[in-house]
Every structure is written in C-alpha cells, then in structure tokens.
Amino acid sequence: MAKYLLLKHYRGGPQQHPNSRSPMDQWTPEEITAHIDFMGKVADDLRERGEFVDSQALAPEGEFVRYDGEGRPPATDGPFAETKDLIAGWMIIDVDSKERAYEAAAYLSSAPGRGGRPLHEWIEVRPFLTEPPVVE
C-alpha cells in the first residue's frame, strides 16, 4: 500500500476545462447540493474500500509567513496575487498502486458542476515519501 495526497485547487494548475470555469454562485442551489453530496460519496466509497485516510477543506485566504530576525515579529506576504496557485483542500488515500490513485483522483474530478456536467477539475496527485525498507 502507498499513500497519496490528492490536492484540489481554487486556482492554478494546467488550463481549466470549460466545465470548471463557472463560479459556484452561478449554479443552481440543487447543483451545489448535488456537487457537495458527490464529494461526500467519494469519501464514503473510499472508506468502504478501505482506502480513505483523511480529508480537509481550506479557506481561500491565507498568507506566506517567515522568520524575520531575533526579536522581530514574523514577516508576512499576501494575500496571494490572483495568479498564484491556491490549494482548496486535500484528500489522503492509501492504495495498492499508482494507477488506483489516479483512478480515485479522476473519480473526484468527475464531480458534477453547472448543469450536472462533470467539472473535469484538475487534481494534483502527490505520492508520500516512505520509510526505507527494513529488508534490503
């Protein structure tokens, strides 16, 4: 088994599919409900298969912070420029293969949006670094 981080983005990443360009407030309330229910179903299905580890949604605002010298308050930068990549949330899964991780990411990306059409949202898939093997 190997763990993968599936990242959803508010913005950033490759060119968006036309279906994922409409902001949520331009959908119908029923479409929003269907979308949220689908996301819940993805997590439930992964749980059912014994693959779900964790998931978390993130607020769209945030800042970069760094050490700015002894006795000085932390330095900050942000809110981020519109062009910067912005993570919306993550899901962590524990699966048998990279192919299975991609399949799960594609499933997540098929969530319905406006008009009930799949969003085709890009999901960033990042393998966890693992511990060195015990038996060499």
Next chain:
Amino acid sequence: MIDNDLLRTLTPQVLSVLVRRGADFAAAEDAVQDALAEIVRRSGPTPDDPKGWLVTVAWRKFLDAQRSASARALREVAVHREPPPGPVEQADDTLLLLSRCCHPALTPASAIALTLRAIGGLTTAQIAHAFLVPEATMAQRISRAKRALTRQRFDRPGDVRAVLRVLYLMFDHAFAGAGENSTDTDGVDLAAEAIRLTRQLVASVPDDPEAAGLLALMLLHHARRPARIDASGHLVPLEWQDRSRWDTAMIAEGVMVLQSALALDRIGEYQAQAAIAALHDDAASAEETDWPQILEWYDELARIVPGNPIVALNRAVALGHVEGPLAGLRAVDELDPGLPRRDAVTAYLHERAGNHGEAARLYAAAAQAATSTAERVHLFKQAARLNREAPDVA
C-alpha cells in the same frame, strides 16, 4: 460490568473527596483516572458502594504516587493523612472543581479538555476524537494544563463567570462542528456534555441566575438541532427549519429554567441571549416570530455587553424585521467592514429590501470568507438562488 454513566457521575465526586483531603489537584486527577481504569478492568460484581470503592482505590493510588515521588519523607505524612474508615463525604464541590478546571490561567481549549476529563469523566481518547487531534497531543494538552494549575493557589471556589465562559465555548464548539461530522456515531457529543456539566453547576449554585441563564440558552438552542441539518447533512437556517422536528420537551424545560432565572431579577448576558432563543422557539413559523420583543432583548443585551459587534450585527437583523430592511442596513453601515458575517447579514437585508443582485453578490462574498464548509455551501446556495431568480441583474 459497571455502568458507564454511573462512573461518569462519580468521577467528579471522587475527585472532590481527594482534593478536600488535601491532595494536590493534578495528582488527585491522575489517581482518579487510575482508579477508574481499575474498576473497569475489574472482573466480578460491581462493588456495593462504588463511590466508596473508588475513593479508597484512588486515595491509595494517590499515596502510592506520592511515596514513589519522594519515598521516605512522605510516608509519615501519608500515614498521618490516612482518613478514618467510614462513609465518604457527600458535600457538593462541583463549583470548586469546575473553577479549577476553568481557571483563567488556562487557555479555553485547555480548560475545556481538562473539564471534560476531570469532571465529565471522558477518556483522553474520547476528548482527542471530539477535537480531531491525536490522542498524544490531547494527553499533552491536559498535562500541561494541570502543570499550569499547580502554580496557582486555590483557597476557595473561583469566579463562576470564568466557568460559564468555558462551558459556553464548549457548547459553541459542538455547534460549529455540526454538519461536518454528522455521520460520526462513536464520537462524543460536546453539546450534550456542556449541558450535563452546566446542569451540575446550576445544582451547585442555584442562586446564580446567569448559570441558569446559560443552561436555558443551551437547551433552547439544542432543542433545534434535529432541524438544523437536513437529510444530506446541509445546514438549514432558522427561517427554513422544519419546526415540527424541534424538541418541544427541551424547549419547555429551557423556558422554565429561564423564567426562574429571570425571577431573581439580576439580568445578565446569558439570560438575555436565552430570552432571544426562547422567542424564536416560541414561534410556530418564521412569520410568527415576535421581532419587536426580540429587538427589545437585543437592546437589553447591548446595554449589558456594550460595544459587542456581534450583538450589534444581530440587532441589525431584528431591526430590519421591525422597522424595515433599510433601517437594518443603516445600522450595519455603522459597523466595522471586516466584521465576520457582516456580508451575510447585509445580503439578507438587501434581499428583503428587494435588491436581489446586490444580495447575491454579497452572499457570494460572504461564502468566500466563511469559516466552515457548511456555512460556505449554504451561502453559495443563497447566492445561486438569487442569481437564478434574477439572472439579468447578476
């Protein structure tokens, strides 16, 4: 197998006996936890006097710990302190214990965790689960809190206000999290815990109208909880809730508790908030809400906690219902633009004033700034609903 509810009722009683005998609070709490673990592990019938049994075992554990901490010097003290056998003390020390766990030297998060363990009788694992942190993290939070307390002096029960604040935050945390963990069945219901602890506090300080006010406030909100989340786990605002799903028995109890608190004629913020909740609970439909009385209570609340921006914001909603949405909007105009939920309230008032385009824009902005997924989704749906109705304006 001993009944878990009984154990949880006995936990604070046993702890208070040890503390009253002079045991340091932190060491006594550890000893009680050890004794609880032992009675759960124990096979055979439940002791006839489980409280007496727990006190005896906890006291022995406490002495053992003291002995091993500094062996010889303490042994004589220990022998000296060994109490005579016989029935254990019955005095109610709930306030004494609560005011230790809710000491102002602790952060609210630490105070809540310590209260749930030492008085609520929950395990560290259950508390960790409720706050979605690893058990080791929660164990550390609790032991740091206890260490902070050993530096404080306790001669008499502390401030009831500090205890009320911690219990209020515990209850509020449960509500903020509702929706996202609604499928969680093995978890701890923090709202129910907060109500249980507040009941114990009220029994211990029956003449404090604010303690009763807080209990009433909790009951009057908790009663609506079945209607607050719909079948698919989405947030339903008060206005649209199916009121037949409210717990009428709980509302009746809340109203009764509130009335006896108000009869003491010492008004406070929890009583005022409970009165507002009671007026909402009393309306058979959203249209029948007695907004003029609610506005009066918001005016009262604003006198009790002057300058509180959240009260001012909620008052603007009530004003919008009594004097019209434009009056509400004028009241919101005077508030800090960065105030949380200001956009959502402004959107609501604009919608009532018929400015659907502006309302939709503000609902979407409020959704972007929402601090929970449930609220975020709800606000996007509000924006979407208005954009559907008036697509040209949007």
